[in-house]
Amino acid sequence: MPQTVKGVIARAKGAPVEVTDIVIPDPGPGEAVVQVQACGVCHTDLHYREGGINDDFPFLLGHEAAGIVEAVGEGVTGVAAGDFVILNWRAVCGECRACHKGKPQYCFDTHNAAQKMTLTDGTVLSPALGIGAFAEKTLVAAGQCTKVATSDPAVVGLLGCGVMAGFGAAVNTGGVGLGDSIAVIGCGGVGNAAIAGAKVVGATTIIAVDVDDRKLQWAKEFGATHTINSTSEDAVEKIRELTGSYGADVVVEAVGRPETYQQAFFARDLAGTVVLVGVPTPDLKLELPLIEIFGRGGSLKSSWYGDCLPTRDFPTLVSLYQQGRFPLDAFVSERIGLGDIESAFNKMHKGEVLRSVVEL
Structure with a gap:
């Protein structure tokens, strides 16, 4: 059954973000529902709110995230319910000319979930970078989930975008x-x-x-x-x-x-x-x-995206962090709630933080 959870949306260009109810479908073929544990506040989310990416409002913001896979759809083999994952916005297709050349980091046909998340009135949401993780749960393509060693989600989730x-x-x-x-x-x-x-x-x-x-x-x-x-x-x-x-x-x-x-x-x-x-x-x-x-x-x-291959690079960087060789935790300036994102945007604009991270 579809689930109703709290999420943060940008309803119109320049309008303050708002916390509201969003509807998450059950995962279809090749999809996964992820319980989001933490999500960084990235400048790209502010670009979405300001209409700097496109005008497909309303946006479900947030994309720099980590959490636990709750359920997967038909045909998914790479991850399973219970896996701790970092979300990525370049799920490689494996079939395009870049992938066939052995350069999947340049994949020209990356994909997102086929189904749409919506508001409770049926209004379709555009998830930021195909993720939409300023929410208690989100629906993504299973290839957007990269399994890594369990760690602090507020820290390792930053690999999902800016740090990587x-x-x-x-x-x-x-x-x-x-x-x-x-x-x-x-x-x-x-x-x-x-x-x-x-x-x-x-x-x-x-x-x-x-x-x-x-x-x-x-x-x-x-x-x-x-x-x-x-x-x-x-x-x-x-x-x-x-x-x-x-x-x-x-x-x-x-x-x-x-x-x-x-x-x-x-x-x-x-x-x-x-x-x-x-x-x-x-x-x-x-x-x-x-x-x-x-x-x-x-x-x-x-x-x-740092020409990264998430399946290769995310586990490696988590390992370097856990060994004390990569100071990933130093990027976390503050830990906040869903209702604090507008304030986090202001701090980011003023250069007061490296990353504010929403914990759910």
Whole structure:
């Protein structure tokens, strides 16, 4: 039987979020119902509320989550009732050209649950990133559930989006490794995850760039060896100074702005790599001298979800956290309830938190 639970929706562009009753169908073929235990408040949820993703209101917000599988539908074999899982928003299909090439992290046909969650009056909800986890329970495609070792859901749930995006941008997309130099522009949750990832894999020069000294202090705690406040120093010149005048091997842009991307481009070494993981708005445009793109060589990459493969990366990072080698718990700034999300959005907008996490 369908269940009625509490969830947080954005009913209209810019309107305050509200806690209301939502209806969760029984899982159909290939689907799972998950009892959500915790869900991080990610900037993407604010983008949804502000109409920055699309206008398919009302949205059921929340996507950075962990919980317990309550029930699965016909044909599901990868997870079972009782499993502790992290939810992901890129359930790979296994059939597209990327999957057939052995690169499922680039899957071009990721999928969500076929059935819809609704309000009690039948209004169809659009779940954020196909998840909708600011709710006591949610319906997802079974492939969106990644089984991991049981751990604090408020901590490991952050791998469902921001932390994985940042870690993967540095390690998977950027390929930073032992002895490399890396600069990270933008030191919120995603940028600091890139810094922490670079430290885990043995980068020796880790440069954090931001306009907020509080975020730069966070960056030091996650492993930055140098910090640059770009309101008082030229970030490109300083990065070059700190890398023997060459520039960094990898530069991660975690802001999503043309001006910071240009800094990243000119702050990399010859044949170095720029990784864009900051999410730009659709109106932004970039202008670079084509001769510079040709002359500097290297790679200009975009990072989708940290180019992660959840079945590979989530268990690995949970293991690193449990070994004390990856400070995943340091990303949790506060633990809140479903009714505190609007306040959490305000704190996030002001840069006062890395992550507020809703516990259910």
